[in-house]
Structures are given as C-alpha cells and as structure tokens.
Amino acid sequence: MGLRPLRPLRRTRPSRLRRLAGLAAVLALLTTLLSAPAATAEVHHPRQQWLRASTAGLFLHWGMYTAPKHLDCAEWERDVTAGGWSADYWVDQARKLGASYIVLATFHSRLGYARPWPSKIPGSCATKRDLLGELVAAGKAKDVKIILYMTDDPQWHNEQGKSSLDSAAYSAYKGEQVDLTTRPGFGRYSYDLFFEVMDNYADLAGFWIDNDNEYWERNRLYEQIREKRPSWLLSNNNEDTPIMDTVSNEQKTGMTPSYDYPQAAFTPMPRLTEADYKLPTTGSWWYDGGDHPVDVRLSTGRYITNAGSSMKSLMAETPMVNGRFPPQQEQFNEFMSRWVPPIQESLRGTEGGGYMYGGMQPGFWNDGAHGVVTVAPGAATQYVHVLTRPRTDQVRLRDNGYQITEVTDLRTGKRKEFTQSGGYLTILGITEWDAYDTVFRVRTAGQRFYYDPSVIRAIASAAHPDHPAANLADGSFEKFWDAGGTLPVSVTLDLGRRRPVTHFAVNQREWSPTYARESFGRPEDSARIKDYRVRLSDDGVSWGAPVRATAMPSARGVQFVDIGDRQARFVRLEVANTWSGPQAPPFHRQLKIDEIKVGYGYPRAAGEAPGEAESAALTGTAAPATCRACSGSAQVTGLGGGAGNAVTIDGLTAATAGEHRLQLDHTAEAPTSLTVRVNGGDPVEVAVPAGGRDVPVSTAIPVPLRAGANSVTVYSTAPRGPGLDRVSAGPMPPSSYVPRTTLTVEPHGVQWLGSGRQSITVSATLRMDVDDALDQVSLAPAVPAGWTVTGAPASAPSLRLGQLLHGTWTLTSPAGQDVTATEIPVTASFRTLGRAKSVAKPVKVRPRPADRVFVREAEDSRNQIGSSGVTGCGRCSGEQKVRNIGGSPDAHVVFGDVTVPSAGVYRLFVDFTVNGTRSYLVSVNGGPPARVTGTGLGNTEPQTESLPVTLTAGANTIRLFNPDEGAPDLDRISLGS
Template sequence: MVMRVHRTAWLALVLALLASLLTTTAASAEVHHPRQKWLREATAGLFLHWGMFTAPRQTDCAAWERAVNDGGWSADYWVDEARKLGASYIVLATFHSRLGYARPWPSAIPGSCSTRRDLLGELVKAGNAKGVRTILYMTDDPQWHKETGVESLDSAAYSAYKGKQVDLTTRPGFGEYSYDLFHEVMDRYADLAGFWIDNDNEYWEKNKLYEQIREKRPSWLLSNNNEDTPIMDTVSNEQKTGITPPYDYPQAAFTPMPRLTEADYKLPTNGGWWYDGTDQAVDFRLSTGRYITNAGSSMKSLMAETPMVNGKFPPQQEAYNNFMASWVPPIKSSLQGKEGGGYMYGGMQPGFWNDGAHGVITVEPGAGTQYLHVVTRPRTDLLRLRDNGYKVTRVSDVRTGKQLRFSQSGGHLTIVDIKDWDTYDTVFKVETTGQRYFHDSRTIKATASSARAGHPASNLVDGNFENYWDADGKQPVSVTLDLGRRRAAAYLAVNQREMSPTHARESFGRPEDSARIQDYRLYVSDDGRNWGEPVRTGAMPSARGVQFIDFGERQTRFIKLEVLNTWSGPQAKPFYRQLAIDEIKVAYGYPSSGSGAQVPLEAEAFRNDHDGRAHLGHCSSCSGSFQVTGLGGGPRNSVTYPDVMVAEAGSHRLQIDTTGGPATSVAVSVNGGAPVETAIGAGTPGVVASTAIPVALNAGANTVKVFSNARSGPGLDRIAIAPLPPSSYTPKTTLTVEPGGIQWLSPGQQSLRVTAKLRLDADDAIGKVSLAPVVPAGWTLRGAPATAESMRVGDELQASWTLVSPEGVTAADIPVTASFDLLGRAKSVSKPVRVSPRPVDRVFMREAEDSANDVGDAGVTNCGVCSGGQKVRNIGGDPGSSVRFDGITVPETRRYTLYLDFTVNGPRSYFVTVNGGTPIEVKVDGAGNNTQLTTSLPVDLKAGANTIELGNDHASAPDLDRLSLG
C-alpha cells in the first residue's frame, strides 16, 4: 500500500515502547487525550490513494490537474461515499512516494507537483459540513522519485527557494522539504484533523517536528504506520493477510488497548493501492467481516478505495458503498461509540464459538448491554459461548427486534432456535445485570516468582487494565493469588496483554508469534506452602480476549498459576519468552438462568432414558447445572436419546461433553448399531471437556445411546450434533522444519540431518498422527516416523532423521509430512526441505533465509526473483539488524571471492565482517526489488569453519538473497 522503507530499530524496540507507553507521564498523555474523543467514537475511515500516477498516469502536474478538473472532481462526492461506509474521516494520500509526490493544494514551496486549485481545502470544508474529518497523508520516502523515468522531485527549484543546495532525492534533503510542507499545511488549514505519517524521517525527529505539531495544532491527530511511536495518537496496522478466518484482522495486531489502532486494508480485492485502470472486485464477505471484527477489538477500519482521476470510484467499489449504506444503519447502535468486548471494557468471550461459529462482542463501557456479532454462523441453529460471569436477562435480534430464547449455566450462554441469520453479521443484543460470582479483586493479594520493575504482580488484581504484570522474560514463571482466607473458587478469568499477534506469520519480513500462555499448571493450597499435585493442567489457546481456566468447585485460600511456556518461539525475538497479563479474576460460581430455555440434548433431559445405575447429579460447570453419572460397566448403565433430529442423512459430528476424572472411555451406539468406543483422557473433576467423533445419522429422528465399558465411566453433561466441517477444512497447525532454505549440496553422495516439529494450534483433537519426510527415489531415509495416538491444542510432536542422497544430487523438494485423522477424515500438512547441486564454480553457498543463519532483528520475506523464493530484508539501521552466517566451511586457508546476491532500490551499503575483523563497506546501487543483482569482494578465510556477518549500524542495507564463495 505505502511501499515504505522500514526502520528496523523501531520494531526491535516494540516491546520497550509498549512497556514505556503506559507507564511514563509523557507517553500516557498521548494514550488518553480529549482530541482523540471523536476517533474513539468512530467505527471507520476511508483511505484514498490518488495522485499524478492514477491511471491514466501523468508525468506533468498541469496535465494531471486538467484531467481532474475536466473529469468533474467533487469533494462532496468523496464525503458522501465515506458516509455510506459509516466512515467518520478521510485520509487523503496524494503526497505519496508511488503517486508522484503530488500536493493537492496551491503551494508556495517548490519541489514537486502542486495544483492551482485548492482540492485539499475543498475536501476539508465539504467534510466538516457533513461530519467527516480530513487527515492528510505525508511520506518520508524519496526513493521512488524517478520510478517512471521522469523526475518527480525538483531539487533545483527547492534549492533556489531555500538559498542553499538541497538534494530532495536523499532522505535528509527530502526530510527538510517535507518538514516545510508540514508547516505550510498547519499554517493554511486550521480545520484539518491531523496527519497520517508513513514512517519517520531523521530530519523531522532531529528538528522536533512532532512536538511542533502538538504545539501549533494541539487538536490534530497523528497516526504512524506499523510503528508504535509514543507521541502518536494512532498506530495503523497495514494490510494483514493469511489469517484464519481471513477477515479476523485483529489477530495480526500487536498493540494493546487503550491505544488507538487502525486496521488499514484494501476494499478492491486485487490491483494496486491506487487506481490502475481496472474495475477490481470487492470481496463483501472479507470486507464486512473485517469491519465488524475490527469494531469488536476497538480498532478503526481504515478502508482503502481507489478513486479514478475524476474522483469517482470504479463501479464495483461504488456498488459495495451502496450496499454498506443500507447494511450498516440497522446495526449502527451496536458499533458507533462502542468498544471491543472481552478485553479491558468488559464483555463476554470473543473468537471461536460452537460448531464453527466465529464472532466478536461490542460493549458500551459501564453499561450492562453488550452485542454479539456472529460473523460466521454455527452449523446449527444454536449459539453457545462463555459468558464471563455476566447474568443475562434478555436476548434479542438487533435487526428484527425479535426476542430469543436462551439458557445460561456452567459458564456459558446458549441462544436457541435461531432462524434469522444475516449473510454477513447476525447481531444479538444481550442485556445483563453485570458480572456475578467474582471475588472482589481488592481482597486478593497477588505475588509472582518474577516481575519486571514497574510491573509488579499486584497489578493483576488492581482492577485497572492499564497496569499490568510483566514476567520479565522468565519461563517457567508462577503467579500466586491469596484469597485472604479459605473461600470457594471455581475458575480464573485471565486477560493477557494484547501486545503480540495471535496468528503466527511473517509481516514485512519479521516473524511474529503470540506472547501468550501455552502450557500451564494450576495448584491450590490452604497454607501457600504445600501444593500437592496440580488440580488442572492444559494448554491455553493462542487467542485474543479473556481466557478461562476451570478447576472445579473448591474451598481454598491460595491459587497458583504456573506458566511453563508461551506460544512464541525463538524466531520471533520481540515476543519470545515475553508474558504480560492485565488482570486475573477469581470466580466462585456460574450465573444460571434457572428455568431458561431447554438446551437440546442435555443428558439430564426427562425425554431421555436413564438405564441401570445412570442417575442425575449436580454439576455447577455443566450445561443445565446437571450431569448423568454411573455410566460405567457396559450398555446396561446408559443414557439413550430417543429423538436426535437431523435434516439430512449422512455423516455428522457428534460432540460428547463429559466431566473430568481418571482416564476412561465412552461408547456410542446410533440407531441400534455397533457401538463406537473412544478414549476420554484424564481430566479435572467437575470440569467439562469435549470429545468429538463422526457418526452416521438418518434424516429425521435418530436414537443415540451413550454408555461406558470402563469400570468407572465419565459423567455425561450433554451431546451435540452438527454437520461435519467442510471437507477442505484442516485444523490450524504450525509445522517447523529445519534446515530451511535451499540446501546447496556438493557433488557425490551427501547426508542431511532434518528436524521437524508439529504443533496443534486449534481446539480440534486429531488422532493417528505420523510425522516423517517422504524421500524421492534414490534417497535413503534413516529414522522412524514420529507418532502420537492423539493430539490436543498446544501438543507437539518432534523428531529428527538423516537423509542420504544418491551419488549424483539433483534438485528436489523433499516434503516433511504430518498425517493425521480428523473426525474420520485423513488430513495432512507438509513443508519441504529443498536441495540442489552446488554450482561447480562455488566452494560454498547458503541462502540468507537458511535456518542455520542468525538474522537478528531483520527478517525473512518472499521474493519472486530470488533463489529459493525468499530473502532477508530489514537489514541495517542498528547493530542488531544484521545477518550472521556461521559454519562457513572451506578446505584451506587462503583468499576467496565472496559473492553476494541481493536486491536494492537506490544506493546503499553492506558492511561485511569476517571472523570478527574490521568491517568492509560494500557499496551497491539498483533500480528496485524486482531485479536480482550480484556483487563480490575478496575475503581471507581460514581452513574449517568461519563466520561472516552483513549489516549496517547506521543506515538501511540492501535485501540479501544468498551468499557464496568462489
């Protein structure tokens, strides 16, 4: 979108900035300020990339302005289209590095295109008249000044204006030029709402530009792209993709509330960030889903559209705007002025719900009403989610006003018999009387085995989400809660700090992962010294929002949560071993609806047959607050459901909810058929766990019999029936394979050590798991597959093998494949080990992205022209952003030729350090990142292993594809 150059030092300091952001007086003043009020109440903004290079591209400023005027450009049109989208502001990006650095206002400062007509002034005036503010985009980036072959920046004119020589094509010169433009805009447009700033410029920082903006225009907002800069009001997250579900943009965000954040994304599915002459489609499902999930995470949807030269939007974008003009108003009350639920403002648990459902919560802080947004509907007409202790009094459909039946028990709200599903977002208004059955945090004392200075464990129970406990990079680490005396306790509600993505991905060449709790153990004690065995062990999902640890009804004084590890690995350095928690609340019971709607397929339902020793028992954590026990000993002790209804015959997903205890099993017979037995792992007494199996059902009524052949069967809470997930569905996993990058092998027979680790990231249990390489003909595999009977969320499976090549190595992708069973379906995920014969004129060759290298604070990104399809970017800018190649082995001590394959846009330098010696500067130049280039230099190496490091402590270095020795 913005084609920016990133300063690697900033992302390396993300965590430090986040830590200081809410604890220093100066930074805190920027988190809460009256000037932000209108944006906090907003839902969305409209981002417009429009300039001299909008199709048909112009290289003459006057010709572009004539095209704008002759086309009938109108500020009112833009404002009206923004209002259709529910947007409260427009960000205008014409002074853009890829759009000719055009300025849509008459400027007294020469240097780039400037219009005679005051288009910016007209937009500000038209927008303010209709309640739509205007924010001006400003870039720091001069590198694209001659992208078209015609110079966009006029250094001579600006130099004459300044009375000194200034080169606008350099960062310092461009920084000085744009600094003057900031002041010109501030002096001329008092009604502007602020600046949207794409990266920082050293000249601005040195001359205190932001401080001057604050002094001159204290009511204006400042937004910064992809960086959390304390003086800025807003952090904008640019175009995050690859998420599951794809519309849940907040999974890729890293900035915690109450920081103002934007989700910045394109509405046209393909094409450039500006109009390229084509009418690209808009994905309604993706775009509306982003709009809603952002609102449910207190993020503002900054939607990018691509106006043509005349200002009009292409027809498919206009059609989407018209759709939104009718789709948003009926649910506006659930969005406007609301905050994301399940976080610091209260609310139920957002995210993945029952039977494939996914959605978010919006709340009005301080009020009892919240809104459930079901973006992906469940595969049944029933919605079930954690209630976070809220006592529900009424549920209604926001669009229809229809009141809905519901039940509440065991920590869950269940809404039944839902018939009116909206295609994109079904919204339920849930009225409550607030949270119940939580101990007053002020009566609880928290201590921890480790804490970072300024972030003590006492912050966990102070009721203030802006104060948090930080584990100071320690793992394992424990938190102990002292209830003051022996009291009832049933579960913990944990709000972890939203300071990292939950979706493992690469963003702008930097690996990201979740700094959230993975494996944990929970203990209780009466004296705080004798803890015994853990009462609950498990893995917490890598998910945003409040998470729960149920441990059954107990009387205790002390509760200890021991965190063994987090979801982030060493590849994501800013988040590795980091853990911070805003609040932990202790609950001693669950709200119940009493005589609420009957939830289908409860074990205790009077319609069921309870045979033999099967009998009802109280269970506070169960749906309906009851369970059926006594199922052990075979089919004579059973629960039979006589009328299990489905619309269509075929395979269905049968979920069995049982209460914990020793490992056991359960058997299910459908319509008198042969029982299917499945294992139930050991669990915590009084805590409900789910197991799912595939079953064949007839259309209409079916009979389902549940029993246990074990001596002592589990307690049965309920069963649930849903269609199987789509055949294309594969649960989310992370498969790590080393070595990574192409392995350039020398002639002759070679052996290669391969290690792989599979992690299950989803709640779906998988079975019959096998992990192993699949070698091509002629190769030999040494080592057996790694296997597991079953895996649950957070479980890992790891193994190593030796691969032996034939005498003549040929290029090959050798897949390391994990195969497993999901609900009777065979599934697999795979990642290749890539091998290729080394060129005869090289004695060593290794990819920059190879897992054997240390890329520091730089990172790996895709590259179509690069060897292996990847490269390392974000090299340079600070000492930590370098690439170190260890184990460069050569046969003898002498001078070699070091070849560097790279991409670069403009003049830059590597500094090459060999075996810790004096850095050697290597200057290169190039015309863009779509061309692979090579440079070389002589280096002296010793026989055996050597180390070569490439970086630049003070400026950005080229992107690196590969290193080799001649």
C-alpha cells in the same frame, strides 16, 4: 499504504538505535516499543474523542499517477476539474460506508508527490485550485473529518522516468542548495509543507504520517504540531510512536478466518488503533485503470471484527482522476449504506467486548461459529456479532460472568430464547441468519461471581521491576504484569482466606499477533500462554497435584480456566511456556498479563439446551450429579461397568440423513473411554482425555444420523467411567476442513549439496494450534527413488491443543551419482473426524555450482538473523531473502559452520537486492569488518558483489551487518576458491 511495499518497517528507528550501547539494550527497546504504548504516550486526550467514537474512515490514494498517469501537474489538474471532481461526492461516499473521516493520500511517494492545494513552496506538483480546502469545507458541513497524509520517502521520485521532485526550485526558494531526492533534503522540504498546511487549513483534523524522517525528529516537528494545532490528531503507519495518537496497521493478511484482522494487530487497548486495508480485492492502493472487485464477505467481516476489538477500519478505495470510484466500489458503498444502519447502534460509540471494557468472550464459538462482541458503555448492553454462522441453529459462547436477562435479534427485533449455565450463554432456535453478520442485542444485569480485586493479593515468581505482580489484580487494564523474560513462571493469587473457587478469567496483554507471521519482513509471534498448570493451597506451602494441566488457546480476548468446584486460599497459575518461537526475539519467552479475575460461580438463566445428559433417560448406576462448570450445572456419573449403566438421549434431530459431527462433553480425572451407539447401531469406542472430575472437555466423532429424530446411547466399559455433561450433533465441517497446525521443518531454505553421495539431517515438529483433535498422527519424510532414510516415522495416537510431535531423520542421496535438484516433502498425516488429512513442507535440495565450495541461503534456519526477518522474493535463489538488516547491532545475518576444505583466501560472493545504494559490513571469525556496497534499482532483482576473505580450515563464522544504517536485503552467500 501499499505505501512503501519494498521499504523495511521501522518500529525501532536506526537513528535512535545507533545511540544504544549494545545488543541487550536493543532487545529491551524492541520489546518496549512493541509492548507499548510508552509511558509518555498521550493514550487519553480530549482531541481523540471523536475518533474513539468512530467506526471507520475512508482512505483515498489519488494523485498525478492515478491512471491514466500524468507527468505534467497542470494537465493533471485540468483533467481533474474537467472530469467533474467534487468534494461532496467523496464526503457522501464516506458517509455511505459509515466513515467519520477521510485520509487523503495525494502527497504520496508513488503518486507524484502531488499537493492538492495552491502552495507557495516549490518542489513538487501543486494545484492552483484548492482541492484540499474544498474537501475540508465539504467534510465540515457534513461532519466528516479530513486528515492529510504525509510521506517521508523520496526514493520513488524518478519512478516514471521523470523526476517528480524539483530540487532546483526549492533550493532557489530557500537560498541554498537542497537535494530533495535525499532523505535529509526531502525531510526539510516536507517539514516546510507541514507548517504551510497548518497555517492555511485550521479545520483540518490532523496528519496521517507514513513513518518518520530523521529531519523531522531532529527538528521537533511533532512537538511543534502539538503546540500549533493541539486539537489535531497524529497517526503513524506500522509503528507505535508515543507522541502519535493513533497506531495504524497496514494490510494484514493470513488470518483464520481471513476477515479477523485484529489477530495480526500488535497494540493493546486503550491505544487508538487503525486497521488499514484495501477494499478492492486486487490491484494497487490507487486506481490503476481496472474495475477491481470488492470481496463483500472479507470487507464486512473486517469492518465488524475491527469494531469488536476497538479498532478503526480505515478502508482504502481507489478514486479515478475525476474523483469518482470504479463501479464495483460504488456498488459496495451502496450496499453498506443499507446494511450498516440497522445495526449501527452495535458499532458506533461501542467498544470491543472481552477486553478492558468488559463483555463476553469473542472468537471461535460452537460448531464452526466465529464472531466478536461489542459493548455499550458499562457493558450492561452487549452485541453478539455472528460473522461465521454455526452449522446448527444455536450460538454458544462464554458469558464472562454476565447475568443475561434478554436476547433480541437486532435486525428483526425478535426476542430469542436462550439458556445460561456453566459459564456459557446459548442462544437457541436461530432460523434467520444475515449473510454477513447476524447481531443479537444482549441485555445483562451486570457481571457476577467474581471476587473484588481488593480481596486478592498477587505474587509472582518473577517480574519486570516496572510491571510488578500487584498489577495483575488491581482492576486496571492499563497497568500490567510482565514476567521479565522468565519462563517457566508462576503467579499466586492470595484470596485472604479459604474461599470457593470455580474458575478464573485471564486477560493477557494484546501486544502480539495470535500466530507466527511476518510483517514487513519482521518476524512476529504470539506471546500468549501455552502450557500451564493450576495448583491450590490453604497455607501457601503445601500445593499437591495440579487440579488442571492443559494448554490455553492462542487467541485474543479474555480466556477462561475452569477448575471445578474447589475451596482454597491460594490459587497458583504455573506457566510452562508461551506460543512464540525463537524466530521472533521480541516475543519469545515474553509474557504480560493485564488482569486475572477469580470466579466463585456461574450465572444461571431459565431454559435448557438440547442434549443435556442429566435430562435424558438413565439406566443402572447412571445418575445426575452437581457440576457447576457443566452445561445445566449438572452431569451424569456412574457410567462405568458396561452397557447397563447408560445415558440414552432421544430426539437428537438432524435435518438430513448422513454423516454428522457428534460432540461429547465429558469429565475425567484420568484418561478413560466412552462407548457410543447411535440408533442401536454398532458401538464406537471414544478415547476420553484427562481433564478434571467436574471440568468438561469435548471430544467429537463422526456418526451416521437419519433425518428427523435419533437416539444416542452412551456408556463406558471402564470400571469407573467418565462423567457426561451433554451431547450435541451438527453437520460435519466442509470436506476441505483441516484443523490448524504448525509444521516446522529444519533446515529451512534451499540446501546446496556438493558432488558425490551426500547426507543431510532433517528434523520436523508438528504442533496442534486449535482446540480440536488429530488422531493416528504420523510424521516422516518421503524421499525420491534411490534416496534412503535413517530413522523411523514419528507417531502419536492423538494430538490436542498445544501438543507436539517431533522427528529427526538422516536423508542420503543415491550412491554413485551427484545430487540432482529435488524437493523432499516432510508430511504429517492424520485423521480428523474420521477423514484422512495431511500437511507437508519440502526440504529443497540443489546441486552446488562447480565453481563454489560453499553456498547457503540467508534464510537458512542454521543462521542467526537477530531482529532481521525473512520475507518472500520470487527471483531470489530460494524465493526468500532476509530483510531489515542494519540500523542496530543485532539486525544482522550470522552464518555459522561455514566449512571449507583448507585454510586460505577465498572469494565471498554476496547476492542481495537493494533500491538505491546501501552497504554491509562483513566480519569473518570476529575479525575487523570489510565494507561491501551495493547499488540497485529495486528490491526484487538480485545482484552480486564479492570480496576476498581469509578462512581457516573447517568451520568459520561470517557475519553481515551494519550497526548505523540500513543494509541491502540478503539473498545468499557463496564461496569460490
């Protein structure tokens, strides 16, 4: 936890990968491990029940190097006791956080390998006072479990200039020479400690293990723990090891919103999963002498979103030498002791809603709202947690077929008005908002309007032999369909006879994050459906045109595909692609689905939301029409032909005068338009995309509203206008709001150009990642003075969810001079809600050193990096490097098109970072490899080794790899003549 910030994540262990025959087997293993749990994993066991019922744990990093650092074990223990250390204090603080357990990380590689118990096994610091025993007893008295952290890592033993491991003492104890500073020696030492702890602390709850040691695995440590202490839990950091009970996810960041920690998780339910994160916003995982602040918004949001995904919040606080927490952490604990109890019933003993346990849909809701759902057993009672409140006084979310009977504000006990139709629950008139989590208790009469899985037969155009299509509609979320790496792919649902169909609900396997990211130097991406089509058939032979063709959001939880009011026997979902890119091989072109439920209607409840078109004033041919997927189960049609055929909604209120966001929910089988007039003002033309004749799609525009009531008139000048479902208004998003996009620019990495005038080809792709709209989109590089661009800007009138804009250009440096260091931004410009916005990424250009004939960064997009990954490196030449090289055949970097002017012997310079001593194998043009060994003191300081290589004139290929063990991280390579 911060535990090993510079060590590669090993979800696939080198010791195991060495036994694989080739690349195909390696990729298969990677996919299996990342999609797990493996078939042999004990996903359900009685020993896990107490943790499944928990919400949170408290993670304590504390040891000899807690500030002020101690280099003498006895002095540290003396100061611990003299300072008033108390086990009860830790247990009481955990209870204030709503934590059911404490993980004590004292035998930690960065904290002096201290053991807070009287140990008979010499080798590192051990206290005479039984601090661990006192903590276990205090926890037992107050129903707080204690789990002991164990590390596998000896590399930091000399970090303070004095070794914290005593090989001589341990060797004398064992009667043979053992070097604790090596992984095998340390594995042997720590192996003994596991047994000492098991023998002496029967009331301990288990071990939290920071990755694995080959000695442990070879000697069946985990199996022996299971035999000796069958009730104890085992947790493993950052990998899904089948014998472990819990998969822990360390300090994930980069989500939108930032508190939605589960977006970065990679393990599907019902696997027990922890989210491990620091409560102090800054500083180390351990007390470094500072009273660091706690971000209450971030921390409470993580706490709730984890509960909404059946994940346990393992919150790290930083006890001082005397055991007390710095003041700002104590203050946060006091806050939590008051804030959690009123909503405790929505957290403890509940599961995440929208997944295998049932429940409504979590995620992004209306008007900027975001939240999660928790469900009580059976899902008859659900809790809607509004973490980011909407800009309006209502919350609207997909109901997943649950018939709602009552809604109550959990904190105040007040009943709330609501309406339900078209697949949505709308909670109305909300005026009291909690600063961090407004919780509504929702009573239901159960889930309705879904066909029983027994009437559905699923057929797929491709499937992994172990995960057939039959798993798609078997009612079990623990069995799933795997497309076997095939895309495009289709799934056909046979309903047995012609039946009504309005929509279906898709639960994809939650085995990947929701967006492209890097985790401990390994690339990850979303393996969820992107572009899809839906076709219907009565005979399974004739399918006709798609009834729906769009993109599915990359989001956790159940996703819905509305197709209107249809009749068919066969429903086919055709998946064109997924969101994942090729930079993340385990996720690229992979698709797994737990369940698909077919719906034939939507629950309704009394009440009407504001802005319903069918309840407004209608003129001319405008008339209500049934639309079961629409709000209120109706829409208005007949709007084409001009202003005489219109809907006028009076009483659309705004709290203050000014620009507002007006949302129009409309239906259309082909692209068309609507015209909007607000308070009799100038008409505004609104483009309406194709969706379906009775499937609403949303478009938003900025409009001026006055304080109080407003009038909005909507019509169409098209001969046959779209249908109008509803109109809603709310404040504009913050001026800083930019819809989430992904801009990819290639080549990636610093481009080292030779002397004289040079040209490079640059391409870029802009992808729209959220269900929003960009208008007037342009994509182009902006070159410095003297440079020229060949190729026009790429442009599009609009981009919606999943759509792409791509451009390619040739950039040429000024004539008559050498290239100078510069950055050339590639910028995507667009408008959203009338506001001009942009996103950009630079192409970095640098002059190649005079003594080099070739230079390329390891992270350059022209290279192949297999299962290795790109990570930041502030002192590296491009501020990035490639990490996790070695340990398997495809964990490599392959430099293609390494061009030299003539055949001959060149000197290859390899710039790398390494902590300790590791080696590369270097192969040129597929020839026999040469070994390059590097030694370093840290993974942040680049160093250089070199070797002679024989190259052919023109293009060559250079591969750096190590199939047997980890290699150094790679910054770049270069060639000297």
